[in-house]
Amino acid sequence: MMNPIFQRELVGLLRTRKAYAIQAILIGVLTAFVVIRWPDNARADFGGEQAQAVLRLFGYSLLAGLILICPVFPAAAIVREKQDGTLALLIHSPLTPWDIFIGKLFGAAGFAMLLLVLSLPAATACYVMGGVAFVHQILAVYLILLLVALQYATLALCISARTATAVSALRLTYGAILLLAIVPLGPKQFTQGFNDPMVGQVVNTLACVSPIPAMMDVLGQGGIGSQGLINTGPVLQRYSIFAGISILMFTLLTLVKLNARIFDRNRPAGKVTDERSGTVRAYRRIMYLWFFDPQRRSGLIRGWMNPVMIKEFRTQQFGRSHWMMRIFGVCLLLSMGLMLATTRGTLNWGVDTLGGVIVILQTALLVLVAPSLASGVISGERESGGWTLLQMTPLSTFTIVSGKLLSAARTLLLLLLATLPAYGVMLAISPDQAPRILQVLITLILLAVLSLMVSAATSSVFRRSAPATAVSYGILVALCGGTMLFWMGRDAPFPRGLVEQALRLNPLATALSLINTPSFREYSLAPANWYVMGAGIVLSTVVLSVQTWRLARPQ
Amino acid sequence: MSDIVVQTRDLTKAFGSFVALDGLNIQLKQGHILGFIGPNGAGKTTCIKILVGLSRPTRGSATISGVDCTKDARKIKQLVGYMPDTFGSYDNMRVQEYLDFFGAAYKIPRKNRLKRIDEVLETTGSTYMRDRYVEALSHGMKQRIGIARTLLHDPRVLILDEPANGLDPAARVEMRQILLRLAEMGKTLIVTSHILPELSRICDTVAIITKGKLRAFGSLEQIMRNIRQRRLMELQLLSTADLDKAVGLLRTNLEKDAEIVVARQEATVRISTDADDQTLAELLGFLINSGLAVAQFREVQQDLEDAFLMVTGNDSPATDAPAKPAPRR
Numbered sequence: 050m051m052n053p054i055f056q057r058e059l060v061g062l063l064r065t066r067k068a069y070a071i072q073a074i075l076i077g078v079l080t081a082f083v084v085i086r087w088p089d090n091a092r093a094d095f096g097g098e099q100a101q102a103v104l105r106l107f108g109y110s111l112l113a114g115l116i117l118i119c120p121v122f123p124a125a126a127i128v129r130e131k132q133d134g135t136l137a138l139l140i141h142s143p144l145t146p147w148d149i150f151i152g153k154l155f156g157a158a159g160f161a162m163l164l165l166v167l168s169l170p171a172a173t174a175c176y177v178m179g180g181v182a183f184v185h186q187i188l189a190v191y192l193i194l195l196l197v198a199l200q201y202a203t204l205a206l207c208i209s210a211r212t213a214t215a216v217s218a219l220r221l222t223y224g225a226i227l228l229l230a231i232v233p234l235g236p237k238q239f240t241q242g243f244n245d246p247m248v249g250q251v252v253n254t255l256a257c258v259s260p261i262p263a264m265m266d267v268l269g270q271g272g273i274g275s276q277g278l279i280n281t282g283p284v285l286q287r288y289s290i291f292a293g294i295s296i297l298m299f300t301l302l303t304l305v306k307l308n309a310r311i312f313d314r315n316r317p318a319g320k321v322t323d324e325r326s327g328t329v330r331a332y333r334r335i336m337y338l339w340f341f342d343p344q345r346r347s348g349l350i351r352g353w354m355n356p357v358m359i360k361e362f363r364t365q366q367f368g369r370s371h372w373m374m375r376i377f378g379v380c381l382l383l384s385m386g387l388m389l390a391t392t393r394g395t396l397n398w399g400v401d402t403l404g405g406v407i408v409i410l411q412t413a414l415l416v417l418v419a420p421s422l423a424s425g426v427i428s429g430e431r432e433s434g435g436w437t438l439l440q441m442t443p444l445s446t447f448t449i450v451s452g453k454l455l456s457a458a459r460t461l462l463l464l465l466l467a468t469l470p471a472y473g474v475m476l477a478i479s480p481d482q483a484p485r486i487l488q489v490l491i492t493l494i495l496l497a498v499l500s501l502m503v504s505a506a507t508s509s510v511f512r513r514s515a516p517a518t519a520v521s522y523g524i525l526v527a528l529c530g531g532t533m534l535f536w537m538g539r540d541a542p543f544p545r546g547l548v549e550q551a552l553r554l555n556p557l558a559t560a561l562s563l564i565n566t567p568s569f570r571e572y573s574l575a576p577a578n579w580y581v582m583g584a585g586i587v588l589s590t591v592v593l594s595v596q597t598w599r600l601a602r603p604q
Numbered sequence: 605m606s607d608i609v610v611q612t613r614d615l616t617k618a619f620g621s622f623v624a625l626d627g628l629n630i631q632l633k634q635g636h637i638l639g640f641i642g643p644n645g646a647g648k649t650t651c652i653k654i655l656v657g658l659s660r661p662t663r664g665s666a667t668i669s670g671v672d673c674t675k676d677a678r679k680i681k682q683l684v685g686y687m688p689d690t691f692g693s694y695d696n697m698r699v700q701e702y703l704d705f706f707g708a709a710y711k712i713p714r715k716n717r718l719k720r721i722d723e724v725l726e727t728t729g730s731t732y733m734r735d736r737y738v739e740a741l742s743h744g745m746k747q748r749i750g751i752a753r754t755l756l757h758d759p760r761v762l763i764l765d766e767p768a769n770g771l772d773p774a775a776r777v778e779m780r781q782i783l784l785r786l787a788e789m790g791k792t793l794i795v796t797s798h799i800l801p802e803l804s805r806i807c808d809t810v811a812i813i814t815k816g817k818l819r820a821f822g823s824l825e826q827i828m829r830n831i832r833q834r835r836l837m838e839l840q841l842l843s844t845a846d847l848d849k850a851v852g853l854l855r856t857n858l859e860k861d862a863e864i865v866v867a868r869q870e871a872t873v874r875i876s877t878d879a880d881d882q883t884l885a886e887l888l889g890f891l892i893n894s895g896l897a898v899a900q901f902r903e904v905q906q907d908l909e910d911a912f913l914m915v916t917g918n919d920s921p922a923t924d925a926p927a928k929p930a931p932r933r
Contacts, residue, residue, distance in 0.1 A: 214695075319698060319735045319736035319737055319740065320735070321698075321735045324735070346698075346700070346735065347698070347700075347701050347704075349704050349707075349708075349714050349717050349718060350704055350705065350707075350708040350714070351714060352708075352713065352714055354708075356705055356708035356709050357709075359705070359708075360694065360697070360705045363694075363696060363697050363701055363705075364694040364695055364696050364697050365696070433690075433692055433693060433694070434688060434690030434691060434692035435692040435693075435694065437658065437686075437688050437690075437692065438688070438692040438706070438753075439709070440658060441656060441658075441681055441684075441686050442681065442706065442709035442710055443678060443681050443682070443709070443710060443711060444709050603657060603658055603659050603660045603674070603677070604653065604658065604659040604660065
């Protein structure tokens with residue numbers, strides 16, 4: 050008998066318009082790839098250059114698509130049931146935790162599998178074009194994609210079982226995927242030119258945590274962007290082993306949670322320092338410097354303050370002062386550590402490389418944090434019923450929305466400020482870099498504003514925060530990561546002009562080119578990218594304004 | 605000056621061809637509690653949304669303290685405290701912070717706000733919750749904090765959508781006391797609820813609405829008088845053996861169209877009649893003198909639930925009320 054959860058999840062998903070749209074877009078894009086590169090002289094290309102070029106594009110697109118889409122459904126799968134109260138019914142039913150897990154996993158991953166099946170005709174066409182190995186390339190590409198789908202779906206389910214809201218599950222899942230897919234590539238990219246075999250071994254092994262090197266290896270592109278280090282060792286096998294172990298681990302960690310104990314949560318006691326004994330009060334005031342004490346009774350909102358902004362600070366997970374200081378501190382330490390390592394010669398990095406690391410760090414933080422802060426500004430209120438209450442107050446819609454945007458902007462600004470000292474060191478080392486650094490800062494500020502406005506605009510379109518967050522991440526990751534697919538396929542199949550055009554959409558690439566990072570310095574991306582971001586900001590502002598006006602007017 | 609606080613005239617709201625509210629006319633005096641009842645989808649929430657300025661009527665008008673609900677939303681927000689059926693909680697916020705936020709949103713000066721928060725917490729019996737996190741409160745606690753929130757700006761009219769929904773019996777009693785206390789303070793209340801016995805205990809006025817139309821409006825006694833002209837009497841005998849004899853005697857001594865229903869297992873006869881007290885007293889004497897062993901002869905009291913079922917019972921099964929009137933004992 051078919052697992053009822055699997056049946057409900059997958060069938061329910063396939064009935065939605067978005068599932069239909071995703072399938073239609075995928076088929077359309079893959080068909081376009083094949084049609085563009087199909088030989089026009091009715092002869093098979095046994096050299097296989099065209100087929101290889103299509104396969105590369107095909108593999109990277111599917112990988113990027115899976116990384117973006119795969120976590121959306123499983124990340125909300127368990128936590129949504131918990132919020133709706135239906136998880137208790139499932140646990141109380143004769144279904145075992147394994148049944149629930151498998152139903153959820155294949156319900157969500159099943160959709161990814163379906164997308165892979167839909168791509169088979171395009172893969173077959175690649176093979177027919179000639180010059181592509183069936184086992185070592187086509188099957189290997191599908192093995193990687195299958196592992197990615199399972200790995201990220203189990204990861205998302207594991208996080209979903211441990212979070213309280215769908216939004217935090219999505220936020221953490223995308224953060225974890227960034228950690229697994231992108232961050233392991235950093236050391237390898239930035240240790241190019243190192244002669245120490247030990248370092249090479251470590252960074253190569255670390256890079257295999259990500260599916261990207263395995264995919265590149267299978268598609269015959271060696272190291273990241275075909276630059277620098279040459280991969281040593283069996284990359285695909287290493288990734289397969291790591292993916293297998295992590296799938297097993299995430300499965301066990303999820304199964305452990307899928308029982309009645311998932312509901313055993315104490316309600317917070319609501320203690321305040323002000324009501325505790327003198328000794329405790331004195332201790333906490335010293336340890337937390339009074340202002341940062343999370344159990345301090347808050348002061349009343351002052352008349353000149355925007356009450357919505359203060360409310361947002363208080364309700365956001367990381368909006369309270371003690372959390373902000375922790376995040377600020379971590380960013381500051383990271384930035385200072387990089388500076389110290391560079392200036393003391395521990396790392397043999399030039400200013401360009403250090404700048405590249407800082408730019409990637411800042412972009413990753415902005416892209417990760419902005420949607421989590423801003424994609425619930427309106428959808429979150431509508432979901433919780435707070436929007437009606439806010440409308441019943443004398444606050445204008447402008448005050449409500451600006452309060453929310455200001456609260457998110459403050460956090461983003463703090464994150465940017467915390468990573469700024471590294472630029473100071475760069476200036477000290479090479480004072481003539483000042484104009485470049487200024488341009489990088491303009492790019493990053495524009496990216497911060499764009500991320501904020503795109504997330505807020507998306508939030509105004511959706512009724513629930515989870516899809517708004519997923520779509521915001523999708524847009525930003527597609528912008529900063531998706532366009533990198535063209536860069537990875539530079540020279541073959543994409544000509545330089547097309548790569549440059551695509552990278553002009555990408556703020557990360559623009560900042561990297563401005564800071565003179567190897568492989569990016571040859572592109573001229575600013576100020577075209579600033580205009581693109583400016584247009585994006587204007588468009589998002591228009592969408593946000595129209596939507597909030599629509600939502601605020603009497604029915 | 606008139607003491608009418610809430611007034612609607614021919615209030616109508618249509619969504620395309622669907623008429624959600626059809627020519628509603630109600631009036632409510634200061635300090636009164638209006639029980640607004642009707643099956644799901646009857647138009648209660650539509651009416652409430654117009655009253656609080658969240659929706660515009662297609663036709664007609666609604667005023668609160670003389671202020672037009674559709675034209676002067678700013679004044680209406682100060683005059684009305686609205687508690688929707690969803691609480692609208694915010695995570696990571698303590699009760700005092702929650703009330704402080706809404707106090708600031710209602711522009712209550714900072715120097716008065718703490719005192720006002722103390723007052724509303726005391727009025728709703730929630731002072732002990734001050735430092736608790738809002739998301740950690742039970743449903744009953746949240747309802748009380750919801751009422752405290754609506755009271756913050758000292759509105760003249762409170763509109764509470766299902767305040768007793770999901771509350772346990774003890775919490776319901778507490779809620780009832782809070783609402784009565786508010787009415788004593790001079791607040792005018794409009795309360796919707798599906799728990800009709802609760803409403804009947806606190807409401808001065810009842811409005812029954814189905815399919816957007818006002819079916820009954822007034823005090824419960826008035827409504828009952830209008831709905832049912834006849835009295836429902838119950839005759840209970842000691843033995844079922846005398847039932848047929850009793851029915852025969854009743855038919856000969858009551859008007860021709862009196863309805864007589866026998867519940868044989870309970871040895872009971874239910875009579876729907878126009879007879880007055882004098883006639884009924886004489887009938888009882890006659891039955892006893894005829895040798896019937898009468899255990900009880902009484903008028904069946906009817907309540908809001910009966911009124912609701914009688915009014916909504918004439919509607920099509922599209923509503924969630926039973927299709928036929930079913931008076932209860």
